[in-house]
Amino acid sequence: MARGGVAIDEQDLERELLRKSVGALSATRHHCADCGRTPLIGEALHVYAGPVTVCELCRPLRREAPERSERVRHSEYGHAVRVRRRLAI
Numbered sequence: 465m466a467r468g469g470v471a472i473d474e475q476d477l478e479r480e481l482l483r484k485s486v487g488a489l490s491a492t493r494h495h496c497a498d499c500g501r502t503p504l505i506g507e508a509l510h511v512y513a514g515p516v517t518v519c520e521l522c523r524p525l526r527r528e529a530p531e532r533s534e535r536v537r538h539s540e541y542g543h544a545v546r547v548r549r550r551l552a553i
């Protein structure tokens with residue numbers, strides 16, 4: 465029995481949810497401006513004016529020095545729980 469709304473096929477719904485989640489993940493990740501590759505964790509990422517980010521493999525293709533270079537961190541970097549020991553007084 466129809467409820468008066470638009471009928472959506474179950475497979476279409478799954479496909480749309482998958483597209484939405486992949487789009488959300490790709491929106492926040494780094495990518496190289498030259499080759500489009502996503503740099504690996506631990507790889508250096510070079511930032512030029514713009515800001516334009518270039519991966520380690522494409523860096524030799526540019527003559528100018530980058531404004532800064534940074535390591536690609538895991539998405540959970542900075543969110544880990546660390547045990548701190550108290551000093552005995």
Ligand SMILES: [Zn+2]
Pocket residue numbers: 496497498499500501518519520521522
């Ligand atoms: Zn690249």
